[in-house]
Amino acid sequence: MDRVIFHVDLDAFYASVEQLDNPALKGRPVIVGARPGTRGVVSACSYEARRYGIHSAMPITQAHRRCPHGVYLIPRMERYVEMSERVMAILADFTPALQQISIDEAFLDLTGTRRLLGAPREVAGRLKARVREETGLALSVGIAANKYLAKIASDSGKPDGLVQVSGEQAADFLDGLPLAKLWGVGEKTLERLAELNITTVHELRSFSEDILCSMMGEAGGRFLYRAARGQDPGIFPAEAKSRSISSEVTFETDRKDEGSIRRALLDLSQQVMARLIRGRWQANTVTLKLRYWDFSNTTVQKTMKHWLTSSDEIYRMAIELLGERWDGSTPVRLVGVGTANVVSADEPRQRELFPDEYDKKRKVEEAVTRLREKMADLPLTRASLLGKRRGGQPPRGPAKDGGASPTP
DNA sequence: TCTGGGGTCCTAGGACCC
C-alpha cells in the first residue's frame, strides 16, 4: 500500500505571528529580521512584502531600499516557539506519527488512517481549518507517498495551499517546476548542472545514476537521481540528534583589536556552555569560526580526551585556537564558538580519568549557569564583558529586545 | 549593495591500526 505523508508548513510564519499579535500590521509589508541600517538579513516577511521582491536571507539594507515604508521588526523567538508548540499540538491530534523538522514545518504519516479519518485531502482540509480557527495561522499542506515529494508539494501550493501528488503524477508534477525548486539543489549545484546543459528536471532525469555520480560525487549523484524521480533520497532522518551546538556573532563593524574579539569569545563560550547544561548534553570538541572582512571563513577545532566541564575551559580553548588562526591584524567580521561530538550527559563517562572531579566541576558550572540566567541583567558576568555595549546600555538583555515590540 | 545564526551532511586527506 502507498504511504500517505503530509508535509505542513506555516506560511510566512514569523511575519504572520506579528500580524496576528498586532492587527494594525495586517495587509502591510512586514519584514522580520533586523533593524534597517544594521548588518542583518530578512528572516521572514509577509506576502505584502514579497510583492516588493523581498525574500528571506536578503540583506536588510537591500530590503529597506526596496520598501522603505515597510514595518521592520526584530524576531521574538519565544513568541514564535509558543505559537509553534500550539500548532504542533493540534497536528499531534491527527496522528502520533508526527515529526517536527523546524519551528514551522512537520511531517505527518497518515498511512492506513483512511477508514478512521477519511480521505487524505479531506483530512488536510480539516487540519488547516482547525489550525486557522484555534491559532489564526494559515498553513500549506503537501500530500504524497514520501516525505521528499510531500515537501515539494506543500511548497508549490503556498500560501494557504493544499496540493496532493500521486505516484503517477510525480514526474509530470516535477517537470512543471524549476530545477531550483528541488529540495537540496542550491546555487552551486544549479551552476554545476547548467555547465552540463541540465536546466530542467526533465533533462536531469535522462541521466543515469552512474553518470550523475561521476559528475557530482557519489552522494550528490545518488541524491539527484532519486530526487528527479520523486523518490525519497532520504534527507529527513527519522530522528535528528544534536551533534553540535554553537553560537556566533557578527560585529556591527569589523574588528581587529584583540580585546573585542576576546570579549565576544567569552560571551559566546558562556552561551554555548549554558546550552549544553540546559539540554543535558556533554561534548569534547571545541570549534572556533572566523569570518574575515572579505567574507572568507575559517574554522579550527580541537578534540579533547575528556568532556568539557566549564565555559572557562571552552573559552581558553577558543583563545588558543584564535592564536593558531588569526594573524592579529586581519579585520574580523564574525566570530563563533561551538562544541561538537555532543552526546547526552547521561551517557557513561568511560573516558573520564577522574569521574568525581568531572562531576564536581560540572555541578559548579550548572550552578553558575543558573545564577547567570536568573540575574541576566546584573553584572554577575565577568568584568571584562562589562562596558561591551556602547551608549550606556546595560551589558545584556534589553538591547536585544528593544525593537521587538510590533507597535508601528 | 551587502551578505544572520543555527544546524546537517559530504568530501578529501592524513594518522593510525590490523
Place this chain on the structure above:
DNA sequence: TCTGGGGTCCTAGGACCC
C-alpha cells in the same frame, strides 16, 4: 627492497536548509 587493503577517527572546507 618494496609497499596492500580495509577500517576508523580527526580535521577543514563547502553546499545546503530554515
